[in-house]
Amino acid sequence: MGRRIASAVATASLVGALGVAGAAPALAATPAPLSFTIDYTRNTSIPQSPTLGAGFAGNGPVFDAQGRVIGRTFDTCGIDGVESPTKVDADCGAYVVFDNGDELNLSTQAVIDANPMDYPYRFKAVVEGGTGMYNGAQGEATVTAERPGVYKVDVKFA
Template sequence: MKRRIAATLATASLAGAIGLAGAAPALAAPDPLSFTVDFTKNTSIPQVPNLGGGFAGNGPVFDDSGQRIGTVYDTCGIDAVKNFTSFEALCQAYVVFNDGDRLDLSTQANIELNPLNYPYTIKGVVRGGTGWYAGAQGEATITAQKPGVYDVDVKFK
C-alpha cells in the first residue's frame, strides 16, 4: 500500500516540477484501514460530566491479527450535558503508527457513562496526518465493542 502511494506522489511531484501541460494525475487515496484501539488502562472520563470539561486517553492500537501497530492519543471537550450519565463530546484522536506516520481523526460522540447496549457506533472524519496520511481525507466508523475498546474502520476519499 505505501509503495503505491509513494509512487503516485512521486509521479505527481515530477509532473508538477517539469511543468507538463494539462491536468496533473489524481492522487490515489490510501487503502481502507481497520484497527482496534484500547483505552481501558489510560482514560480520564469524568464520572460527573460538566459543560466545558474535558478528558483524555491513550492506549495501544492493534491490527486484525492482534499485532500492536501503534498508539492512540485522544482529547475530548464536553459540549453538551444531557443528564448525569450522558453527554456529548468533541474528540480528536491521533494514531501514531510504529513507523512514525500519524493519522488524525475527529468525532462528535454521545458518551454514556454506563452504557448497557454494545456494540454501538460513532461516525468520525479523517483530518489528515503525516507521512503516508499527509493530506488524507475520509470517514471513520468507530464501533464500541465494550468499555474502552473500539474497532475503527477508515475509508479514504
C-alpha cells in the same frame, strides 16, 4: 510605469498560484481502507460526574485484526452536552501514531457512554490528514464502541 504594474501583477499571480498549489499537499495515492482497534481502558480521564465544558483525555495501544499492537493513540475531548449520568456529547480529536511513524488524525462529535448495557454503538469520525502515507488524507471513519474504552475503527479514504 505600465511595465511595473504588469510586472507586479505577474509576480502576484505567480506567488498566488504557488501559494494555492502548496496549501494542500496532494496524496501520491489514496490509502487503502484501514481497520484497527483502540483501547483506552487503562489510560483515560473521563470524569465520574461529567459537567458541561469539562474535558478529558486518553491514550492507549492500537491493535490490528490479529490483536498485534501496531501503534498508539492519543485523544482529547471536550464535553458539549450531558445526556445522563453515564452519557456525554463530546467533541474529540484522536491522533493515531503507527509503529512505522505515520500518523492519522481523526475528529468526531459523538456520544460517549459509560454504561456497559448500551454497547455496541456506532458513530462517524472525519479523517483530517496526518503524516507520511496519510499526509493530506481525507475520508471518514465508522467507529464502533464495543465496550467502555474500546473502539473498532474502520477508515475509508476519499
